[in-house]
């Protein structure tokens with residue numbers, strides 16, 4: 001509705017009412033103008049009407065929605081079902097072109113604009129969270145593991161003779177598979193156990209580099225992980241990468257939500273080499289699974305990844321992210337980050353209390369700012385299966401915890417032998433344990449309910465033990 005439209009409308013409806021309507025419309029236009037010029041998170045989140053209005057404007061810029069458009073090609077964003085059209089806000093062209101996922105599409109000015117704006121807002125959100133030195137963000141419609149694979153494939157031309165990738169040990173299959181899927185051999189550097197914590201073995205990484213730096217494409221470090229593993233010693237890894245001229249890729253799956261972790265990342269990036277950092281969209285921004293955000297100081301590394309992506313891609317991740325970030329705005333994003341930081345010690349305290357009540361204890365994992373763990377040693381010593389204990393929690397509708405039994409038996413994972421078991425991120429971890437995480441979006445009520453149900457599980461486990469003792 002432009003000025004002329006409102007003038008005409010005023011002859012139909014009471015002028016003063018129409019004036020007010022026009023003012024309201026101008027407010028919305030101002031928000032959109034600000035977004036297009038600042039390219040940053042709005043200070044306060046937008047209301048739903050404005051977001052829908054904006055999405056409709058964007059959709060109307062794509063050729064499939066042009067009035068009188070005739071499609072004479074094989075990719076015309078034809079959508080059969082109205083349910084699907086509504087789910088996609090009539091956006092059907094996706095993003096990118098066959099040669100580059102971040103290229104502008106001639107048929108889809110709207111979708112192209114949406115993709116660019118999404119990357120600007122995500123970059124801003126990541127800066128607000130504390131990664132201030134990154135220069136650009138690339139959103140890819142694949143989750144973290146696959147995004148890592150894409151990066152390794154993109155980096156291949158930079159070091160064509162490299163055959164190996166160094167991975168500071170993280171016992172998560174997708175991390176190993178992301179390397180193997182790109183055709184590289186993972187060199188897994190075992191961690192060291194210092195008191196309760198599982199810590200990067202810098203000396204060992206350095207030894208490998210001295211032997212084989214020329215065969216190593218990159219080092220992969222991990223900044224968000226289950227306790228008792230600590231985030232990697234990123235500063236020293238970055239320094240080693242600088243010294244040996246090796247690329248450094250960081251798996252920062254859900255690390256962006258931790259201020260402490262971002263401080264370490266910034267320090268690493270100023271003292272050494274941090275080339276590409278990958279984060280999951282669902283774990284950090286409260287959207288459905290499916291995407292990852294890559295950030296870097298050097299834009300050319302991101303362009304390599306954008307250019308290796310074969311073909312067009314779904315715009316769904318971009319749409320979800322843009323809508324979410326517009327609705328959140330900077331103030332709610334900051335608030336969510338703050339709430340998480342404040343809830344972390346609360347969960348730690350309550351979790352620790354339950355542990356103590358049953359002869360267990362909180363593992364001292366000072367460096368992990370998101371995940372924590374309690375021992376299950378006492379329970380295990382009594383002959384109760386700790387894996388079964390984990391499933392008891394699950395049947396009480398507690399999801400997301402993880403039980404790792406002290407296990408020194410040989411296993412093969414992804415074709416690789418782990419002579420002393422897989423799961424604890426190191427050889428011979430001395431405890432069985434249960435993890436929990438205080439991640440973005442968790443509420444005080446969740447902490448209370450979780451601890452109550454954990455308490456019930458312990459009670460039931462010990463009741464069962466007593467019952468079996470009486471039987472024999």
Ligand SMILES: *Cc1c(COP(=O)(O)O)cnc(C)c1O
Pocket residue numbers: 143144145146172174175222224225251253254280
């Ligand atoms: C979640 C996660 C992955 C796997 O991520 P996807 O998004 O499922 O591909 C890999 N590494 C870490 C540390 C994770 O937290």
